[in-house]
Amino acid sequence: MKQVQLKNILIKDVASIKEAMRNIDQFGLRMVFVVDKNNTLLGAVSDSEVRKAIIKGIDIKGKISNILNKNPIILEEKDRKNPYQVNKIIRELYERMPGSEYILAVDKKHRPSELIHLRELNLKSRASGKKTHRGKHILIVGGAGYLGTVLCLQLIKSGYRVRVLDSMLYGDYGMKKVVKQTKNKNIEVIVGDARNISTLVRALTDIDAVINLAAIVGDPACKDKPEMAIETNYLANKALADACKYQQINRFIYASTCSVYGQSDEDKELDENAPLNPVSLYARSKIQSEESLLSMKDENFSPIILRMSTLYGYSPRMRFDLVINTMTKDAVKNKQINVFGGGKHWRPLLSVDDAAQAYIKCLEAPLEKVKGEVFNVGSSQQNYRIIDIAKMVHTLVPGSQLMVEKSSDNDPRNYMVSFAKIEKLLKFKARHSVERAIQQMKQVILGTEIEDVNHPQYYNIKYLNETF
Numbered sequence: 001m002k003q004v005q006l007k008n009i010l011i012k013d014v015a016s017i018k019e020a021m022r023n024i025d026q027f028g029l030r031m032v033f034v035v036d037k038n039n040t041l042l043g044a045v046s047d048s049e050v051r052k053a054i055i056k057g058i059d060i061k062g063k064i065s066n067i068l069n070k071n072p073i074i075l076e077e078k079d080r081k082n083p084y085q086v087n088k089i090i091r092e093l094y095e096r097m098p099g100s101e102y103i104l105a106v107d108k109k110h111r112p113s114e115l116i117h118l119r120e121l122n123l124k125s126r127a128s129g130k131k132t133h134r135g136k137h138i139l140i141v142g143g144a145g146y147l148g149t150v151l152c153l154q155l156i157k158s159g160y161r162v163r164v165l166d167s168m169l170y171g172d173y174g175m176k177k178v179v180k181q182t183k184n185k186n187i188e189v190i191v192g193d194a195r196n197i198s199t200l201v202r203a204l205t206d207i208d209a210v211i212n213l214a215a216i217v218g219d220p221a222c223k224d225k226p227e228m229a230i231e232t233n234y235l236a237n238k239a240l241a242d243a244c245k246y247q248q249i250n251r252f253i254y255a256s257t258c259s260v261y262g263q264s265d266e267d268k269e270l271d272e273n274a275p276l277n278p279v280s281l282y283a284r285s286k287i288q289s290e291e292s293l294l295s296m297k298d299e300n301f302s303p304i305i306l307r308m309s310t311l312y313g314y315s316p317r318m319r320f321d322l323v324i325n326t327m328t329k330d331a332v333k334n335k336q337i338n339v340f341g342g343g344k345h346w347r348p349l350l351s352v353d354d355a356a357q358a359y360i361k362c363l364e365a366p367l368e369k370v371k372g373e374v375f376n377v378g379s380s381q382q383n384y385r386i387i388d389i390a391k392m393v394h395t396l397v398p399g400s401q402l403m404v405e406k407s408s409d410n411d412p413r414n415y416m417v418s419f420a421k422i423e424k425l426l427k428f429k430a431r432h433s434v435e436r437a438i439q440q441m442k443q444v445i446l447g448t449e450i451e452d453v454n455h456p457q458y459y460n461i462k463y464l465n466e467t468f
């Protein structure tokens with residue numbers, strides 16, 4: 001993470017609220033200090049204070065001095081030599097702004113003199129030296145899902161605070177496991193529908209960055225519930241992005257899919273500029289969202305699009321309707337793996353754990369590197385033909401039979417994808433293999449955690465069909 005410079009977090013009292021928010025986002029301190037023309041400190045404004053003012057109707061073109069906190073926590077020259085006093089001040093800082101890393105020191109004339117990293121103060125207080133620097137507050141819409149629950153756990157482990165907004169479409173069993181595992185620390189769950197504007201606005205209170213995973217996921221589910229798919233995958237995402245932009249929440253990460261490449265006839269890796277050839281409403285709704293988000297980009301709003309490979313592996317909210325998970329479950333439970341259309345189609349794969357890491361990379365990357373960018377998310381080593389996936393499962397589940405039907409596959413998707421951009425720009429590298437996931441899922445399927453692997457809650461289309 002970049003060292004924050006004093007000059008970057010000072011702003012003149014005549015600057016606009018919008019300019020102040022740009023500085024806050026760019027330099028990562030989550031606040032700016034406001035000075036007059038003589039450089040005397042007048043006060044400070046934090047991102048959450050600005051957002052509260054915006055939602056109460058303030059004009060962001062107005063002066064920052066209109067919403068000034070005149071008593072920010074700072075270190076005055078007289079206190080610097082007194083360790084007891086320094087500790088007291090820092091404790092107050094952590095209480096008011098969890099995750100703070102720096103404190104502003106002022107000279108005798110109340111002019112900012114230095115931005116001190118808390119580490120340099122040799123504090124004895126509980127927060128010193130801890131990995132609190134990331135303590136940002138992240139909203140994950142759709143965070144109770146297959147990817148969302150894994151991402152929640154990884155974010156909390158990395159020191160973030162997480163809020164989930166999810167309608168619990170497939171039940172809350174996954175989220176309950178997350179809350180239990182984290183001892184309900186640094187996680188807050190709002191059960192609500194992302195299609196409701198006031199729910200969205202409530203969920204955005206005090207949030208630093210947003211990840212939108214909420215969707216009707218998969219071609220069959222969208223085909224079966226088209227209205228729900230359009231409302232959730234496109235319209236609700238648009239409303240969420242609009243609400244973020246209005247409240248000056250800059251970083252917005254959107255879960256798209258490699259399904260946007262649809263049916264490609266060439267055995268050639270497709271990069272982010274390849275033509276899109278969607279074969280389903282699911283893919284079209286994701287493309288519409290990508291386009292609307294990118295068109296909203298401006299100096300204070302930074303959408304980031306992640307086109308993910310097909311995911312696999314264990315999650316607290318398990319899905320057995322994803323190719324590797326389905327094949328593993330069928331091999332373990334039915335001793336049979338079915339492949340249609342000869343299994344010649346290409347599919348890029350990625351473990352759900354690695355996918356979650358890609359989101360963290362995007363949260364932590366300098367904004368200028370990711371703003372308005374589209375990334376394919378996966379691994380160059382994990383473009384597979386369906387038949388090869390089946391053979392792998394077959395080898396790792398002894399006693400299973402491989403049944404290959406030559407008849408045409410009713411899933412026409414066929415794409416081999418290039419991940420050079422994310423590997424190069426964000427140094428993203430998948431760490432987990434398909435083999436490891438198959439072994440791990442075998443244990444889960446045979447264990448006691450999942451009572452009935454055929455329960456509709458593990459299959460999006462089955463569950464939606466039975467419930468709505």
Ligand SMILES: NC(=O)c1ccc[n+]([C@@H]2O[C@H](COP(=O)([O-])OP(=O)(O)OC[C@H]3O[C@@H](n4cnc5c(N)ncnc54)[C@H](O)[C@@H]3O)[C@@H](O)[C@H]2O)c1
Nearest residue numbers: 142144145146147166167168169194213214215257308311
């Ligand atoms: N799983 C994959 O292989 C894969 C691949 C590429 C892209 N994606 C994308 O990743 C995201 C997450 O997928 P997943 O596999 O975790 O799916 P999932 O179905 O497990 O999770 C989606 C979550 O969104 C929630 N949700 C749906 N409608 C909502 C609404 N109106 N309001 C609030 N919450 C709502 C659901 O309750 C669910 O918890 C999706 O956007 C999906 O398109 C997934």
